[in-house]
Amino acid sequence: MPDESYDVIVIGSGPGGLSTAALLQKRGLHCLLVEKNNLLGGKMISIDKDGYAYDLFPHGQVPMRGSAFEPIFEELGVRDEFVPALEPDDPRDIITLLYRRGDRQEYNRVLQGQAMTDPTPFFKLWDIGADDQAGTVRIMAEMAEMSEEELAKLDNVTMHEWLGERDCPSALYNYLGFHANASLAEPIDQVAASEQILIMQQMMLHGGGGQYKGGFGGLTAVMAREFEKNGGTLINNCRVEKIDIADGSVSGITTSEGKFTAPVVVSSAGIQPTILKLCGEEHFDKAYVNYIKGLVPGWAFTSIRYFLDKPVMDTAMYVMYSDDSWLDTERFEKIKDGSIPEEVLLFMVNHNFYDENAAPPGKQVLVSGTVCSSNPEAKEIEALWAKMDEQMQRFFPEIWEACERREYNGPKEIADLTRDSVIEGQGGECVGLAQIVGQCGSMKPDSNAPINGLYIAGGDAGSRGMGTHQSALSGTAVARMVQQYLRGRTKMR
Ligand SMILES: Cc1cc2nc3c(=O)[nH]c(=O)nc-3n(C[C@H](O)[C@H](O)[C@H](O)COP(=O)(O)OP(=O)(O)OC[C@H]3O[C@@H](n4cnc5c(N)ncnc54)[C@H](O)[C@@H]3O)c2cc1C
Structure with missing residues (x-):
């Protein structure tokens, strides 16, 4: 029988929730992780069935070197089990690329290796002349060399606007239009330039398209195993129906398997489902509720x-x-x-x-x-x-x-499989909230929600970058916030 009372309850076993739970349990807190599905992993779920082992959805790790999962494995004491199935300097052909220019009937087909710093395969694919090649190199270099401070200034500039201020060859613009769709599930005319350039930088300098043996679920399995080995309680097939709130603070959760109490609840069920459904609008001021309702889901x-x-x-x-x-x-x-x-x-x-x-x-x-x-x-x-x-x-x-x-x-x-649909058009998003201007970087929702002890981990809050990477970063940051909150609470007593 699981205990009824915990230090921290985490909702959801995707990369956001699982990283928070595994880290906090390793740091000595008494944690409960609740997942509504039988299988763990959220959107990065992998299937192991009938001799096949694969991700349910097409996934690639960006960045490959410096992934957010690496320090988590390190802290859990299982660094040797973090084994990407592709090295950034792998010499083999990695991608078969097909591209058709607007003025052509036929697709060009090239094979490309990992080295995005070598644009030669792209030039062959795009079939462009010397001027456009030089223009492409200039813009790619500007992206690769951009500092954190320069990137931060682009939270409110779309990629389309940023490229519009440069003499961008049309082949590169079209590639970046494709890249905004494929890497962020966003349109180039809405995606924040800070997010897209960050991901381009990471792909160029640290490799893209990483995977793991057995799919991304290999990461889930190790983190969940360590969570339980360190004394954490995991209940799957258990839907959280309500986050319980008393006197402006969370007090626990009501689930399909009963009630559990804790002074902290971390939710990775999506910021909109968490605030509007699991907590309920009545616990927040109107301005915050309207803000949450106005956030735009990704594609x-x-x-x-x-x-x-x-x-x-x-x-x-x-x-x-x-x-x-x-x-x-x-x-x-x-x-x-x-x-x-x-x-x-x-x-x-x-x-x-x-x-x-x-x-x-x-x-x-x-x-x-x-x-x-x-x-x-x-x-x-x-x-x-x-x-x-x-x-x-x-x-x-x-x-x-x-x-x-x-x-x-x-x-x-x-x-x-993942988040409930609570506003029209929302629920099936790949990553979470759209990484578009107005809700990225300094304007990204805060992981610390305006109720004592309530935190949002995962793709919707507190981080940036590509899907799984940003969720693991968010989960890591939330673990630190929770510890600080609990320390502050102990001192107050
Ligand atoms: C088609 C597709 C392609 C993608 N491609 C890539 C890619 O190439 N690279 C990349 O890095 N990322 C990719 N992603 C995105 C990545 O998978 C997500 O960004 C990431 O998994 C989000 O993690 P999360 O922890 O925030 O949420 P999720 O993974 O959504 O996890 C949330 C968890 O909470 C659980 N939950 C929700 N509500 C409740 C409840 N009421 N009670 C109990 N449990 C609940 C869910 O069941 C789920 O397990 C892709 C996603 C999709 C769908």
Whole structure:
């Protein structure tokens, strides 16, 4: 039987919640971790079934060197178990890139290694002349060399605006339009330049597209094991129905398995579901509630998993985009209105490249995705799946012909698996709150919510960078805040 009373209760076992719980338990606090699903990991969940081991959604680690998970493993005493399945200086071809210029009919196809500092494969892919090559190098170098202070000044500048102040070659602009979709699930005309340039910097200097044997779930398994080994209580299959609040302070949670008490509750269930549903609007002033309701959720990915009956894929990732297929706000609105474009962008992860045991002998598994709305009720999802399959047949016939089974996912499945939908259009987002101007950097919601003892960990608060990385950073920061809060409380007594 679990205890009824704890120092800290953490809601959610994604990278945000699990890192907070594992660190606080290691530091000697008595913690309860509650997860509504049977399987742990939130959006970075991995499946280990029928001889296959893969992520439910297409994932790549950015940065590969200096990942936020590394110091967590270090502190947990399991540094040797932090083993990325790809080194930033791996000499092999890593990505198969397909790109079609707006003025061409055909796609160019190149193989690219890890060294994003060498733009030669891009120049070949884009088929651009010396002037545009020089312009590209200038802007890439400016991004790579930007200091923290310079980045911070770009929280309220969109990437589109930042590039507009420079003489940006159209091939580079189109690539960054694609990159905003693929790495942040945002449009270039809304994404904060500070966020996108940070991720570009990390990819250039510290490598992108990292993975782990067994998928990202390998990280979850180690952190959860250490949490329990250090005395933490983990209850899965248990939905938190309410965060209990008395006299302006949290007092615990009400769950499908009963009530538990603690002076601190850390929620990684999403800031909007946490404040509006689990706590309830009545506990906050109107201005804060309106602020929370006005926060914009990020976009989602539809995803198809292809199970192949023979090994046909060579590189770790397959990426396909054209000048017409990446989405800015206007193109996105057209899709939402039911007008599916001729082609969509594709971002696909071949788990077998990273892990020889990702599929039974002689087989392979590919996890693909394209951007879409985060609305669990979105009407366009089936048409996007059909478009993804159609492109697979046309451009990757060897993969399509080897396919013996497919699985389809979209924002509804993401929401069911992770966060509740509490405002219209929200629930299925890939990362969390949109990393757009007005809600990034200094304007990102604070992890410390305006109720004593309530903290928000994960993608929605207190951090920046790419999905899993920023959630683990946020979880690490929240662990420190909680300790400080509890120390302050003890002194007051
Ligand atoms: C399609 C897709 C592609 C992605 N690609 C990448 C990528 O390439 N690289 C990258 O770094 N990131 C990627 N991400 C994003 C990354 O997975 C997320 O940013 C990250 O997992 C968010 O972590 P989190 O801890 O904030 O929340 P989550 O992972 O969402 O975890 C929240 C947890 O809380 C639990 N929970 C919610 N409500 C309750 C409740 N009431 N009671 C109990 N438990 C509850 C949920 O079940 C869940 O387990 C992708 C995500 C998706 C969906």
